[in-house]
Amino acid sequence: MIVLGIETSCDETAVALVDADRQILSNLVLSQIADHAAFGGVVPEIAARAHLDHLDSLIHQSLRETGIDFKALSGIAATSGPGLIGGLIVGMMAGKAIAAARNLPFIAVNHLEAHALTPRLTENIPFPYLLLLVSGGHTQLVIAKAVGNYDLLGATRDDAAGECFDKAAKLMGIPFPGGPNLEKAAQCCLDPEQALSRFPLPRPMEGRPGCDFSFSGLKTALRTHTESLRRETDICQKAVADLSFALETTIAQTLGGRCAHAMRIFREKHPEAAPLLVAAGGVAANKTIRAALAQAAKEQGFSVKIPPPALCGDNAVMVAWAGLERLRLDLVSPLDTLPQPRWPLETLKSEKQT
Numbered sequence: 001m002i003v004l005g006i007e008t009s010c011d012e013t014a015v016a017l018v019d020a021d022r023q024i025l026s027n028l029v030l031s032q033i034a035d036h037a038a039f040g041g042v043v044p045e046i047a048a049r050a051h052l053d054h055l056d057s058l059i060h061q062s063l064r065e066t067g068i069d070f071k072a073l074s075g076i077a078a079t080s081g082p083g084l085i086g087g088l089i090v091g092m093m094a095g096k097a098i099a100a101a102r103n104l105p106f107i108a109v110n111h112l113e114a115h116a117l118t119p120r121l122t123e124n125i126p127f128p129y130l131l132l133l134v135s136g137g138h139t140q141l142v143i144a145k146a147v148g149n150y151d152l153l154g155a156t157r158d159d160a161a162g163e164c165f166d167k168a169a170k171l172m173g174i175p176f177p178g179g180p181n182l183e184k185a186a187q188c189c190l191d192p193e194q195a196l197s198r199f200p201l202p203r204p205m206e207g208r209p210g211c212d213f214s215f216s217g218l219k220t221a222l223r224t225h226t227e228s229l230r231r232e233t234d235i236c237q238k239a240v241a242d243l244s245f246a247l248e249t250t251i252a253q254t255l256g257g258r259c260a261h262a263m264r265i266f267r268e269k270h271p272e273a274a275p276l277l278v279a280a281g282g283v284a285a286n287k288t289i290r291a292a293l294a295q296a297a298k299e300q301g302f303s304v305k306i307p308p309p310a311l312c313g314d315n316a317v318m319v320a321w322a323g324l325e326r327l328r329l330d331l332v333s334p335l336d337t338l339p340q341p342r343w344p345l346e347t348l349k350s351e352k353q354t
């Protein structure tokens with residue numbers, strides 16, 4: 001069983017082939033960073049047009065390089081939301097066209113579910129598990145109970161963690177893409193203790209009950225620091241490195257603290273389950289955050305599984321795998337399925353499939 005996956009929900013045009021033995025046969029990702037860099041963020045119309053320009057040739061490249069014919073495929077999976085509407089339409093139309101022409105099942109994949117299921121591809125883990133989903137638009141703690149069945153424990157009340165990284169980077173003049181470049185800036189920090197005392201930042205939601213997050217206050221505090229820096233000295237490299245370090249540390253510790261709380265809830269709700277914390281999404285590529293989650297898990301007696309960094313950010317391997325998991329359960333989608341720019345993970349369980 002081989003599934004072709006298509007990802008076009010944001011600024012990566014990606015195509016992959018994955019089989020039921022959990023082998024990644026092809027993994028092509030065309031980043032549009034250069035197209036958006038001048039604007040300091042993703043421009044939806046530019047993204048959609050770039051997907052349109054490159055998707056067909058990526059699909060052909062994927063099949064050519066692996067020597068796999070359309071005839072060998074068992075299904076076509078395309079991200080159908082949440083995401084930017086133009087890109088979703090491009091990816092879904094390509095996927096549906098192949099499915100219709102080749103008489104193959106089409107699977108409309110929820111991008112968040114694709115992130116959520118990636119650790120089952122890389123680590124073969126069983127349900128249920130506790131999941132921290134941290135991406136550009138989402139920060140959520142979820143109990144993954146089965147394919148299409150997710151219980152939301154908490155989510156951000158304002159900005160997502162990735163959004164906080166991106167906005168902070170912009171404030172500090174760190175070039176797009178903000179998150180990965182801010183991590184690089186933080187690695188230049190020479191005196192961590194001094195950086196933390198020079199730039200005190202609030203710990204959002206620390207000690208509060210529940211599993212919600214809030215990152216907008218952090219961004220406001222950061223803005224105050226950058227403004228005072230500008231008045232003082234203009235932003236110098238050391239200040240950027242130190243402030244990046246302070247921000248990254250605060251976000252990592254906040255995520256670790258909220259996860260510790262969620263681990264206790266998970267254990268109460270699922271005493272029968274293996275104590276397992278899983279993280280997914282672009283922000284989970286951050287080394288400091290991975291270390292903070294590992295530490296929090298250790299303290300709670302949980303093991304932690306995070307996909308390799310290349311599979312944390314957007315890719316089509318996760319879409320092909322989610323498609324394959326759904327196909328095995330006969331959860332296929334009709335060809336008149338519409339894209340859903342907003343499509344919360346926890347609503348999947350109430351959806352009717354064909």
Ligand code: KG4
Nearest residue numbers: 135136137162179180281282283286313314
């Ligand atoms: O999952 P993803 O690739 O796309 C969405 O579904 O949103 O996540 C993108 C987010 C962006 O906010 C990006 O800045 C952030 O993940 N990100 C990082 C790192 N790599 C990506 N944030 C911090 N450190 C990183 N190394």
Ligand code: ZN
Nearest residue numbers: 135282313314
């Ligand atoms: Zn994503």
